[in-house]
């Protein structure tokens with residue numbers, strides 16, 4: 261593992277699953293241990309682990325854990341019991357398609373075994389995990405080679421914490437920094453969970469990559485100054501036509517980037533491309549509790565009677581995306597035909 265990639269948020273201990281509790285970063289580095297699917301589903305819903313690829317990988321390990329538990333409970337009825345666990349995992353978060361993609365792969369693996377399924381499922385989860393890391397390194401090279409600016413802006417957290425390791429958009433940034441192209445990364449703080457200030461800044465500081473935090477509202481002014489070359493973000497789901505669901509605030513960045521002539525890159529493994537969903541309007545956007553906006557660390561930030569609208573994601577139209585990078589290659593000005601051809605390769 262290189263210096264620019266020192267974190268593994270999802271760990272298989274040899275016996276059970278260990279997750280870095282991302283809610284406690286940056287002040288505490290604490291790991292939580294899991295032996296069943298219900299606990300893992302709650303951990304996904306409660307943001308112990310987050311980020312589309314990381315959610316998928318975690319769910320895959322959870323299926324292996326659930327299969328072991330259910331087979332021990334009943335070598336006759338384990339399949340029915342396991343089906344309920346799969347449903348609980350599928351209900352944990354709705355937008356990141358990697359969750360459903362990983363559960364489908366685990367189902368396919370399951371279909372090939374009729375006795376104790378644990379070993380086969382664990383092997384499949386490990387394969388999903390390893391392939392995600394490999395895809396991230398490849399995307400880092402592909403996307404990194406396109407970066408031609410000293411200063412870039414990223415949103416939310418797309419690094420080792422959000423993936424199997426290394427990261428999607430942050431992988432591109434790591435690659436371009438290591439090659440001496442990027443000298444400064446601006447990180448949106450990313451309200452309301454502050455993935456930018458708590459997680460992205462934490463990863464970059466540990467990698468010794470210079471990082472400057474901004475409030476989302478500062479992005480347009482930063483672009484107006486003229487020294488920002490690229491906005492580089494990840495994705496939770498890319499529809500068949502190239503519309504991109506990502507952390508709330510991404511759409512504003514894309515509009516602002518186009519207005520100011522700043523290029524906009526989306527970096528996501530092919531597991532995030534969802535050709536079953538025709539366009540962005542069909543992507544289910546998770547609504548999260550008002551308390552995430554109205555309260556901070558248990559303290560009310562507003563009058564009790566005020567309500568809040570708190571979508572966790574927004575959809576950036578494909579027309580605002582200059583380039584989409586997957587591990588399979590690069591798509592300039594993505595659209596339905598280019599994405600279909602890309603996935604056939």
Ligand code: MRU
Pocket residue numbers: 310311312313356415416417418419422423427428429455493494495496506507508572
């Ligand atoms: O709500 P989160 O923290 O799970 O949202 C994560 C994001 O939106 C990331 O930007 C996206 O998943 C890409 S992660 C490689």
